[in-house]
Structures are given as C-alpha cells and as structure tokens.
Amino acid sequence: MKNSLIVILALLVSACAGIPANSDYAADYDFKGVTTFAWLPQPGIDGAGIAPDLDNDLVRQRVVDAVDSQLAAKGISKALDGIPASVLVTYHLGKEEKVNVSSFGSWYTYFGYYPCYYCGYRPGYRSSFGHGHFGQGGFFDDEISVRRYEESSLIIDIIDAESKKLVWRGTSKRRMPNMETPQERRQYIQESVAAVLLNFPPGADLAP
Structure with missing residues (x-):
C-alpha cells in the first residue's frame, strides 16, 4: 500500500512539473522541527462572488485529502487529537475570468x-x-x-502553531480546463496541490 502511494505521488510530482507555482517563507524559521500538522477550521475561499463549484464540501475534501497525502509523503503526519501540532494548515481558493x-x-x-x-x-x-x-x-x-477562459488560484498557508504567525505560503495559478467528472476534478486538485507543496519544507526532499 505504501509503495503504491509513493508511485502515485511520484507521478503527481512529474505531472505538476509544468504547473507554475511559487513560495515565500520565513528564512529564520526552523522547518526541520516540523513533524506534525493540524488543519485550521473552515479553509477559506477568496474572491467576491466565488462560484459554488469552489465553495462546497466536495472540493474542500479533495483539497484536504491532497494536502494530507503530500505532507505525509514528506514525513509530516497529522497530529493526533489532544496533541499539539508543529504547524497549522489552511488554504484559499479563487477563480477569475481572463481574456x-x-x-x-x-x-x-x-x-x-x-x-x-x-x-x-x-x-x-x-x-x-x-x-x-x-x-x-x-x-x-x-x-x-x-478568447475567454477561467484561471484558478490556490494558496496554501503554513502557520506556526505556537506563535500563530505565517511561516510559509505557496501559491499557484493555472488555466482551468473543462472538467466533467469527479475523477478529473480530483486529479486537477491533486496536481495543483502537488505543485504548490513541491518545495515544502524549504530545502527538503520527499521522504523515502
């Protein structure tokens, strides 16, 4: 099961290589001490009048599942109930019409x-x-x-659990294709999340 997960994540990393993404972080923060994470409640949705196709339980769960998988592959596990986490995680979605x-x-x-x-x-x-x-x-x-098309944006924030300060932010914007099935939407989110988290933690490689 673990080997299958590694293969799937490796394919996602390969697929996301061409997806534009960038990150910013606190240079003085000790990312080596990040071993566990917890989700902040109610991940945010950015933008006035965001379409319902971004603000629903199905999309939220796909993003959470994708982030959980990517962080687990890097050796960062979800904190157990009642045990303080190293960092807190949240995300923001947006969509904009482009010409x-x-x-x-x-x-x-x-x-x-x-x-x-x-x-x-x-x-x-x-x-x-x-x-x-x-x-x-x-x-x-x-x-x-x-030609008119839609561009989606994904921001993932990593917050120090003790100080509650933002220590890392990754962003990606990409053109949205026509997606007709849940599988296509899930893959689109997985690729976007993998691209954003590709270089997190700073200077770290994927865990074996």
Whole structure:
C-alpha cells in the first residue's frame, strides 16, 4: 500500500512539473522541527462572488485529502487529537475570468480570404506576381481573436502553531480546463496541490 502511494505521488510530482507555482517563507524559521500538522477550521475561499463549484464540501475534501497525502509523503503526519501540532494548515481558493486577445493578418481577394500570418506588410492592396503569371490582387487586414477562459488560484498557508504567525505560503495559478467528472476534478486538485507543496519544507526532499 505504501509503495503504491509513493508511485502515485511520484507521478503527481512529474505531472505538476509544468504547473507554475511559487513560495515565500520565513528564512529564520526552523522547518526541520516540523513533524506534525493540524488543519485550521473552515479553509477559506477568496474572491467576491466565488462560484459554488469552489465553495462546497466536495472540493474542500479533495483539497484536504491532497494536502494530507503530500505532507505525509514528506514525513509530516497529522497530529493526533489532544496533541499539539508543529504547524497549522489552511488554504484559499479563487477563480477569475481572463481574456486573451490576439491578432493575425488576412489576405482578401475576390474569392474570399484566408489567414496571412507571415505577410510582409498590411493593411493595403497588393498584387502578386509569381511563376511567370499575374496573380490575383487583394487586401491585407487584421483579424482579432478574443478568447475567454477561467484561471484558478490556490494558496496554501503554513502557520506556526505556537506563535500563530505565517511561516510559509505557496501559491499557484493555472488555466482551468473543462472538467466533467469527479475523477478529473480530483486529479486537477491533486496536481495543483502537488505543485504548490513541491518545495515544502524549504530545502527538503520527499521522504523515502
């Protein structure tokens, strides 16, 4: 069972290698002393009017399960009831609509148009000559493409249990794909969590 878990986590680490993530931490904090953790109650949801698909028990449980697995793989176990933990953990989710605007040239003729990505100049009229015959004249123009997509953000905070001060924060933002099944949503969260916690604790590798 343990070997299977290690294999799964190794695959997740490989998958999250291309997911953008960064972290900040207290340089004077002794992360070597972090051996146990406990969850702060009610993990937070960031952003005004956050969609219900981020603020529900199913999503919360997937995030908690993913964080638990990643920390366990690093040798940091969940504190038993009644026993103080080394650190406290919480997370924040957000979602934002993004707009991507791009342009490309088009070559217009009497017979219609087609995209012209490598035209030397535009807009304007141009007659083409080639292979010994007179080519069809036309016009260059710019096409504008507008694509809307959603970007999710995940923040994981590590707080010193005694001082209640933030000692580590990891963040990731990535484009949200279309997810139709619980398995796809679970994998998306697992990959995001693995990317955020990849370098926690600072300077530490995954436990064998």
